[in-house]
Amino acid sequence: MNTKLYLSVALSSILLTSCKVGQKATENTIVLKNKSNLEVPQKAIAIKRSQLSLKDVANDFPILIFNNDTIPAQVNDLDGDGKWDELFLVTDFSPNESKLVTLKWSKANPKFPIKTSVRFGKREAKNLPVQPATEEVLMASQVYKKLGFQKYQTDGPTWENDKVGFRHYLDGRNSKDVFGKKIPAITPENVGVNNKSEVEDNYHQMYDWGRDIFPVGNSVGLGGYALMIDNKIDRLGILTNDTLNNVEKTTFKIVSEGPVNSVLGYQYQNWEASGNKYQVQETTSIWPGMYGYKNTVNIDGISGKETFLIALSNINNQKGVKEIEAGDWVCLIQHDNLGYNREWIMGTAIIVPKKDYLGYIEAPKAGQLTDSYLAKFKIRNNTPISYYAIATWELSADKNFRDPAYFTNYVTTLAKQLSAEIEVKINK
Known part of the structure; x- marks a missing residue:
C-alpha cells in the first residue's frame, strides 16, 4: 500500500545504529502511567500526532526507547491524506507502573516483528x-x-x-x-x-x-x-x-x-x-x-x-x-x-x-x-x-482454553485490563 507507514523490529542497539537517529534531532520524553492496580500485558496505546512536537521532524519516524529497549510501534494514516495521524504502540505494564519513555526520530523506517x-x-x-x-x-x-x-x-x-x-x-x-x-x-x-x-x-x-x-x-x-x-x-x-x-x-x-x-x-x-x-x-x-x-x-x-x-x-x-x-x-x-x-x-x-x-x-x-x-x-x-x-x-x-473456567477467566480478566486507563503525558 502506498499509504501504509510501517514501523516494523530489531534489537535496540542495532535499531539505533541502522536508523541513524540524529543526536541533535528533537527529543521528547513521554510518561505512560498505568492508573490501575492491575497487571496489563500488551496494552494498546494511541498517541495523536497533534500531541507531539514535529518541528524539523515532520517526515521522520518516531522511535520509542524505554530502559534502553525499543518499544514496538507504528504510525497510522487514518484519514488517508498521506500524513500519519497517530503513533500506535503496544507495551506491558505492572500494576500502577509509570514508564518514562524517550521519543527520538529517525530518517529510516525501523523494523519490528510482524504480528498483525x-x-x-x-x-x-x-x-x-x-x-x-x-x-x-x-x-x-x-x-x-x-x-x-x-x-x-x-x-x-x-x-x-x-x-x-x-x-x-x-x-x-x-x-x-x-x-x-x-x-x-x-x-x-x-x-x-x-x-x-x-x-x-x-x-x-x-x-x-x-x-x-x-x-x-x-x-x-x-x-x-x-x-x-x-x-x-x-x-x-x-x-x-x-x-x-x-x-x-x-x-x-x-x-x-x-x-x-x-x-x-x-x-x-x-x-x-x-x-x-x-x-x-x-x-x-x-x-x-x-x-x-x-x-x-x-x-x-x-x-x-x-x-x-x-x-x-x-x-x-x-x-x-x-x-x-x-x-x-x-x-x-x-x-x-x-x-x-x-x-x-x-x-x-x-x-x-x-x-x-x-x-x-x-x-x-x-x-x-x-x-x-x-x-x-x-x-x-x-x-x-x-x-x-x-x-x-x-x-x-495455550491448550488451557479447553477448560471453560479458564476461558471465562481469560475473557473477564481481559475486560478489566481493557478498562485500565493509561495516562499519557508528553514533555516537550
Whole structure:
C-alpha cells in the first residue's frame, strides 16, 4: 500500500545504529502511567500526532526507547491524506507502573516483528486471476448470487494477529468468521486461492497454521451487527441466495497494516432497514497478544426507535451463554464444541460496553438473522459504539482454553485490563 507507514523490529542497539537517529534531532520524553492496580500485558496505546512536537521532524519516524529497549510501534494514516495521524504502540505494564519513555526520530523506517496482518484479494470476472488489493467498492447488485461467482479471496478480507484470525464476508453477507491458529506466525498470503490464482475454499482443511473453524450459517458471525426496529431485526446485508443487497454501496479499505496494528474500514451507504436509510461507518482494529479484535460502529440516521444489536453466533452451542460484568464491560461468553460438526472445543465471546447495555436476546429460528445471541444497546445518532469479539480453540498455543473456567477467566480478566486507563503525558 502506498499509504501504509510501517514501523516494523530489531534489537535496540542495532535499531539505533541502522536508523541513524540524529543526536541533535528533537527529543521528547513521554510518561505512560498505568492508573490501575492491575497487571496489563500488551496494552494498546494511541498517541495523536497533534500531541507531539514535529518541528524539523515532520517526515521522520518516531522511535520509542524505554530502559534502553525499543518499544514496538507504528504510525497510522487514518484519514488517508498521506500524513500519519497517530503513533500506535503496544507495551506491558505492572500494576500502577509509570514508564518514562524517550521519543527520538529517525530518517529510516525501523523494523519490528510482524504480528498483525490483513489479506485481501479480488477478481473482476470468473476467468480472471485473483489480485491483491487494498480497497473495494461493491454496489447492491454485485453480490455473490447475482454475479454467479465468488469475487473475493476468502469471501472478503481477513485480519489476524499472533493469536487468532478473522474474516469478513464482503460479498454482501457482512458476517464475521474465525480462523483458528496453531502457531503465532502470520498465515500464508495464498490462503483462499489455488496455484492458478483462482478463488478456492481450501481453508476448511487443516494446515500447520490452522484453518477456518467457526460455522456462521445465517448468523452474522462473531461481532457482526444489526438493528432492531419495532421488534423486527434488520441485518446489515443479505443471505447467500439473495440477489440484491440492502446496502446501496459498500466501500472497503485497508486503512493501515503494520507490525503492531492493522485497521480495516467499511462504509455502508444507504443501508435500507424497515423502510429507513442509514449511513454506517465501521472500523476494525487488531493488535498483538489478544485473542480478538476491536470493532467500532457509527450510524447516521438514528431516530431513537432503533436498538443496536451485537451478535454472538451460537451454532453448535448446547451449553448456553454466561453474562458477566467486568470493569466497564459486560461479557457474553460461550464455551462448547462450537467448531464445525462440533469437532473442536471453542470459546467465543463478545465484550460490550456496560453503558447503554439493555440485556441480550436470542435470535429467531427463522429469518434473515438466526443462530445468535444478540446484545442490545441504546444507540445515539452519529455516536460510535466500540466492542470486542473474542475467539479461542483447543488447538491454540495455550491448550488451557479447553477448560471453560479458564476461558471465562481469560475473557473477564481481559475486560478489566481493557478498562485500565493509561495516562499519557508528553514533555516537550
